[in-house]
Amino acid sequence: EGFLHRWSSARLMGRRSPSQRKRDDCESSGEDFDEDDEDDTENEPDTRKRKGGARRPGGGRRCPCGPTGCQRLVNETGFRLPANPERRLAWLQCWYPPDSVPEKYLEKKQFRVHECHFPADAIELKEFKKSGQVVRSVKKDRLPDVPFAQIRPAATDQPRPARGERQTREAADATRSELDRIREWVQHGVETEDLPQGSMEVLTAALAQGQQERDKHLRTKERLERTEKRLSQILSERDERERALRAEVRAPQAGVRGMNALSYARFCTDRWLKKSMSQWLFFDAVEQLNAYALLLDGYYPLADITFVPRQRAKKTVPPADGERAEMRRARVNYPQNRKPALALTPRDALVFWLFVTRSGMTLSRAGALFHISRGTAASCYVTMTEYQLQILRREFPRLSAQQIRDAIPDRFRKFAKQQGVKSDIGHILDGFEKQFECPRDDEVRAACWSSYKHLYTVKFLLGMLSSGAHYFTSRGNPGSVTDPDQVETSGFLDLLDEGIDTMVDKGFLVQESIQKRGCICWMPPKMRQNQKEATAEEADDTASIARIRIFVEHAVLRIKEWGWFSSRQSLSIQQADLHSDVVFIIAMLSNWRAPLIA
Structure with a gap:
């Protein structure tokens, strides 16, 4: 899809082939287009300038050192042409005659010179005091005075060998034929000292090349041996760790290992x-x-x-009374009546x-x-x-309505008095969800997907008394269950007594269900449709409710800080029947900590 988009954009922007451009020019001028010239136009170089200057594929631009220079690709590590026109012209005249300096190098500043044109003493380091950044720059009185001949031999009329190829095929054939001639001379008794000078140079180069290949082979062999040795060492260490871990897991009694067991x-x-x-x-x-x-x-x-479940006793014939007495005297344990330790x-x-x-x-x-x-x-x-x-x-049994009223703190009574309503806020409702392993069944997977977390989760509903104590926890629900449905099915509404009000968050749209029980549902005001910001009165109500409802967030944190729920790993599907019970136990154990509301 992206390729088609770029291709269609190129067609719309007028990126045509040379033959197509020539055909269009002929049609616009009224001339006849020669079909025989189409092949020639296809081979013409594309003279269109690339955007941003002489940029080449592979990153960077060519060094502006001329056709006889290094012609290397220069990235941001090169030295930018000076901004001063006189100094820039002095740099460019090191490679170009004064009258033939390209205008693009005089107009644009983004061209960089490769560092091979400057000696080490011409480069200095500058540090910016404010930022502390250290950059390299060329001294003002220096020019690119490193001759190109010191870096690479000058270009000749000989064809340039392919990149990465040591020598051409013709040179290799000539060397091979010369070595065959030398071999024939040596077989006929010619001494090495009597060989011609050119043949001696070929022989010396061949011997040096053979020695290099031999050394390279030996280095490769040593490297492979070191790699094999290291690999065998890694495998042996892994086997030792696995054996140690297996022995550690299977140790049935304390004292088997050097470290004492936890107890x-x-x-x-x-x-x-x-x-x-x-x-x-x-x-x-x-x-x-x-x-x-x-x-x-x-x-x-x-x-x-x-x-530990008891092991099944083996079916054996019970011994006679005399044999049982002999076994007792011999201190032999009979497996039928023995309990496992x-x-x-x-x-x-x-x-x-x-x-x-x-x-x-x-x-x-x-x-x-x-x-x-x-x-x-x-x-x-x-x-x-x-x-x-x-x-x-x-x-922690269910409390009566009078016991809940006696435990309501003064700050909740002051809040109801400020609102001008006679209310006994006894419950605060909230919940949390934890990532769950991805189920295999499609229906279960769809039910556990949470559109809020964008994960497979399980939800838990928590009910806290206004005094700060945990009072209710629900069973785990799939992540797709909404908060109102979770409240309806959890059994929390059965714990409500008439006159004992509840405070919830904005997502719990259960006002009608709670009001049917004869209770008031305190919830921060929600934004209406197409409403961009809350009014001043709504903002005050939200802040006043949040100030006394914040304690339920601390209560939820006391549960989530346990490693069973705070670890990065997801809740296991194999232990799905345990998670709800663990939440209830943790919540009740948290009641023995310091009270959240003084």
Whole structure:
């Protein structure tokens, strides 16, 4: 499409071939066009000037040193012709007679001279004081005095060899025939010293060339050997890293490697881990971690949780009583009634869950640090997620309308008084979305596409009390679901009590649904169609609502700063059933931090 556009533009702009131009000129002047001259006109050079001067394909312009000069392409590293007309004429007279200097070099300033025409002592460095830029320039009293013969031999009538070719085919044939003649002379007993001078020069050049080819072959061989050696070293290092990583992931017990495994006891005793506990486990001190463990244990004993599924016992014939006694005396374990040993203690499993969720590390890498397999890590994470979910739902039950009114801060009451409305703002609604892995199914992929983020995302709805505490989290919804639909299907409207108002953002168009519950929906005013800017009253209302609604953004940030959602990697499809539960657990754990609203 671009080529056709350029081609049609060229046709419209009158870029015609020489034969077409000649045909048009003949038609305009009334002369007859000779068809025999068409082939000659096709071979005529295009005399049209290129835009911007003597620019050539490949970048840069030719050096203005004349046809017998270097004729090199000069880019911005060359030296521009002087702006002073007298000095510029002095430069150009180094290559052209005074009466034959091309006018284009005298009129335009964009031509540059190649640095090969100036010796090293004619170039100086200048530094600008304001910008600190250092540039190269030619001294004012110097001219391009480096003869071209020092750079390249003068042009002769001999045809110029092809670029990159060492010698022409005729010269190679002549050299080959001369070497054959020398070989015949040596076979007939002629000494090397008796050879003619021209034959001796050919022989010396051939020997030198052969030595150069031999040296080049040896260098290439050495380079290939070094490359093969380096490649084998890289492959061996990669194999060692893979073996080390495989051994690290498959290590089933602590103490197998030199480094001790991460555990609850190590976080309580290691000085560095205790100092950075909030970074890895959310809790700031060991006492808070112990208090949370005791809270969970009070609802349901941690010791009764099975983190690893029991293995199926082999079907064997049970031994007789006498044989069982002999096996007991011999301390032989009978596999039928033996329970598999747990890979983690209950508190180690709790620390593992907090570590993975807080750091955002994958289960495989975290399992390697805790010396457990990936399957054990996944089973432990799923079990602890369900365990904490059930307990935290009991710990944070639904509040009554009077309890919500008692927790409303004074700044919300002042806001309602300023608006002239008797209102108890108890809920603030907001949400966030996180990038999701691209699904394989076409319908699911279309449902997860977010037109706002231009990514495959999953959305979560968050409800916060006006006191700053997390109160409600929804299940994950596909990225294409709108905010009003998300509110309707999430179950948030069932938590509303009559007289307890809600504050939302501009995108949540749920005023009618909330008003049906007997509540007021506080939302910043929206711009009407074809309205370019808000009025002064609308701007004041937006600012007043935003000043007290900003706390919900901080509440959302407390969830998004966890590594499970803040890492660059997308949320996994295989763990889709866990993301909503993890959001609820993180939100409830954030309630034990310092309050957002004093």
